[in-house]
Structure formats: C-alpha cells, structure tokens
Amino acid sequence: MIRSLIVGSGSALPKRAVPNAELARQVDTSDEWIVERTGIRNRHIAGEGETTASLAAEAATKALEAAGIAASDIGLIVLATATPDQTFPATATKVQDLIGARGGIAFDVAAVCSGFLYALATADSMLRAGMAKRALVIGAETFSRILDWEDRTTCVLFGDGAGAIVLEAREVADEGFAGPGVLYSQLHADGAHNELLYVDGGPSTTGTVGKLRMKGKEVFRHAVTNLADVLRAVLAETGLSPHDVDWVVPHQANARILDATARKLGLPAEKVIVTVDRHANTSAASVPLAFDVGVRDGRIKPGDLVVFEAMGGGFTWGASVVRM
Ligand code: UT7
Numbered sequence: 191m192i193r194s195l196i197v198g199s200g201s202a203l204p205k206r207a208v209p210n211a212e213l214a215r216q217v218d219t220s221d222e223w224i225v226e227r228t229g230i231r232n233r234h235i236a237g238e239g240e241t242t243a244s245l246a247a248e249a250a251t252k253a254l255e256a257a258g259i260a261a262s263d264i265g266l267i268v269l270a271t272a273t274p275d276q277t278f279p280a281t282a283t284k285v286q287d288l289i290g291a292r293g294g295i296a297f298d299v300a301a302v303c304s305g306f307l308y309a310l311a312t313a314d315s316m317l318r319a320g321m322a323k324r325a326l327v328i329g330a331e332t333f334s335r336i337l338d339w340e341d342r343t344t345c346v347l348f349g350d351g352a353g354a355i356v357l358e359a360r361e362v363a364d365e366g367f368a369g370p371g372v373l374y375s376q377l378h379a380d381g382a383h384n385e386l387l388y389v390d391g392g393p394s395t396t397g398t399v400g401k402l403r404m405k406g407k408e409v410f411r412h413a414v415t416n417l418a419d420v421l422r423a424v425l426a427e428t429g430l431s432p433h434d435v436d437w438v439v440p441h442q443a444n445a446r447i448l449d450a451t452a453r454k455l456g457l458p459a460e461k462v463i464v465t466v467d468r469h470a471n472t473s474a475a476s477v478p479l480a481f482d483v484g485v486r487d488g489r490i491k492p493g494d495l496v497v498f499e500a501m502g503g504g505f506t507w508g509a510s511v512v513r514m
Pocket of ligand 1: 501
C-alpha cells in the first residue's frame with residue numbers, strides 16, 4: 191500500500207522577538223495577565239521584507255535540506271494560510287518560485303488555525319491517489335498584519351512564523367496502523383460560529399483586508415470540547431490508546447487549552463509539545479513550527495507515534511495520527 195511519510199521538517203521565525211513587556215507599553219495589559227491567562231511570554235513579529243511567502247520559503251528550504259530532497263523533486267505544494275501575500279495568486283505559487291521548484295501543483299488552503307491539518311490531509315490524499323510523489327506541506331502566517339493593535343483582547347495573543355514538512359509517497363507493507371506514515375486524519379467544520387472568530391474585511395465584502403475579531407471565552411469553550419472529541423475519535427478509529435501516543439503536537443493557542451485537552455484525554459503533560467510560550471498563536475504555522483522544534487531538539491524520533499490537532503476560525507478543527 192502507499193502511505194505518505196514525513197521525511198523532513200523546517201521552520202522560520204521573523205527576526206524581531208517581542209516580549210510581553212513591550213506590548214504592555216502599548217496597550218493596557220501586563221506580562222502577569224498574559225502569562226497567567228495564556229502561557230505566552232514572547233512572539234515574533236514580521237518586519238519590512240518579511241512576508242508569509244518569505245517565511246514559508248525559508249521553512250520549506252530547511253525542510254528540503256533535512257529531507258535531502260531537491261526543490262525540483264517537489265510535485266505538490268499545499269500552503270495553509272489566512273494571511274496570504276496577495277489576494278491572488280496563491281502564496282504557494284510564490285513559494286514555488288522562491289525555492290526554485292518548477293512545475294507540479296501549488297495552491298493555498300484557507301482553514302485558519304486548522305489550516306495545516308487541512309493541508310496535510312489534502313496532500314496525503316493526493317499523494318496516495320498518485321497525483322505527485324513528493325509534497326511540501328506548509329503553514330505560514332503574518333497575523334501581525336491583521337491584528338487591531340489597540341485591542342488588548344486579541345493583539346497579545348498572536349505571532350508570525352512558518353513551518354513546513356516534506357511528505358513522500360512510499361510503497362509500504364500493509365501493517366494496518368502499525369506501519370509508518372500518515373495513518374489517519376479527521377477534519378471537521380461548523381459554519382454556525384463564524385461570528386466568534388473572524389476578520390472584519392475581505393475582497394468581496396469591504397474591499398479591505400480587515401482586522402481579526404474574537405470572542406475569546408466562547409472560542410475557548412468550543413476549542414476544548416472539539417479538540418477532545420476529535421482526539422478521542424482518531425484514537426478510536428486507529429485502535430490506539432492515549433498510552434500508545436508518544437507526542438501530541440497541538441495548535442498553540444493557549445497553554446490552558448493544551449492542559450485542559452490533555453487532561454480530558456488522560457494524556458500526561460510531558461507528551462505535549464508546547465511552544466506557545468515563545469511563539470504565541472501563529473495560526474496555521476503553529477503545528478508545523480512546534481513539530482519542527484520537537485524534531486530538532488531530539489524529542490520526536492523515528493518510529494514515534496505523533497498526533498497533530500488544531501481548531502480555529504470557521505469553526506474548523508481536525509487531527510491526524512502519524513508514525514514517524
Ligand atoms: O487560534 C484559534 C483559537 N483561539 C483560541 O483558542 C483562543 C481562545 N480563547 C482564549 O485563549 C482566552 O479566552 C483568552 C486568552 C482570549 C482570554 O482569556 P479569558 O480567561 O477567557 O479572559 P476573558 O476574556 O474572560 O477576560 C477576563 C478579563 C476581562 O476583564 P473584566 O471584564 O473581567 O474586567 C478582560 O477585559 O481580562 C481582561 N483582559 C485583559 N486584561 C489584561 C482581556 N485581555 C486582556 C489583556 N490584558 N490583554
């Protein structure tokens with residue numbers, strides 16, 4: 191059978207790091223409030239010349255280096271973002287040009303914070319269908335450019351960055367869920383909650399880019415419920431127990447969401463890769479960024495069972511079970 195294997199990862203952050211104390215000089219907030227309510231201590235903010243495409247291309251280049259694969263061998267680029275460089279063309283095509291990949295398929299996926307999960311499941315399906323042999327799956331964002339920097343309830347929560355993985359289609363023995371690769375993904379959407387997390391502009395409505403608006407408390411409640419449900423579902427479908435999981439790589443929105451979700455599933459906190467303290471919420475970039483941190487610091491190793499999960503605007507949410 192054909193499975194999509196993760197053969198490399200990379201990530202990129204803007205040069206400028208912004209600690210909570212710096213934000214406390216701009217809006218009525220404090221390091222204490224931000225740390226206590228979110229776990230965030232720092233975020234990176236894109237400067238001049240740093241864009242979603244440039245960060246994505248840097249992350250993709252590092253992922254290709256880690257995989258030992260040339261850009262010319264990539265037949266598919268799926269890039270998840272809610273902050274594209276331009277309304278069109280797709281940022282994926284810009285990345286394709288920046289990294290020197292020619293030909294093949296390149297497009298963006300818009301599922302906000304769940305974007306990487308949507309992109310991963312899409313790329314995996316296309317690889318298994320034989321549409322390409324190797325894919326770059328990227329989550330990249332510059333949320334700093336859609337934040338209302340006078341709204342303390344949102345501007346302290348987000349950061350910029352990018353993460354990328356290389357997926358390769360390989361013929362593997364049919365060992366069910368014991369083998370390597372992307373084993374199972376589940377995606378969900380519920381458009382009834384648009385007004386809880388959205389951007390108040392767009393090309394077809396206001397003709398402007400707009401700013402992010404969020405009713406945080408309500409989003410928090412939905413996030414914990416939806417994430418616990420989808421994690422339980424992917425484990426049930428694959429016949430795995432929380433005990434079998436080596437690492438959970440969650441969307442990094444709030445340390446309290448990570449704790450509450452892990453507790454609901456009986457997963458020890460030590461199995462959760464946490465980067466929200468240093469990166470804040472980087473939307474579609476947060477899962478691949480955290481994954482790359484876990485791989486490069488030696489925690490995530492070959493053979494490990496990794497579960498990705500995310501929830502975001504739409505609402506959209508999902509989870510994937512992957513054996514390294
Ligand atoms: O990535 C997509 C998914 N997004 C999320 O998952 C985000 C989910 N939501 C959250 O993470 C949390 O709800 C927040 C971090 C956004 C807010 O935490 P909270 O514990 O739910 O606080 P709250 O909204 O209930 O606000 C508590 C108080 C309020 O003051 P009053 O009304 O009690 O006087 C806020 O005005 O904290 C105030 N507050 C702040 N104070 C200092 C809100 N933001 C700030 C701030 N600094 N930055």
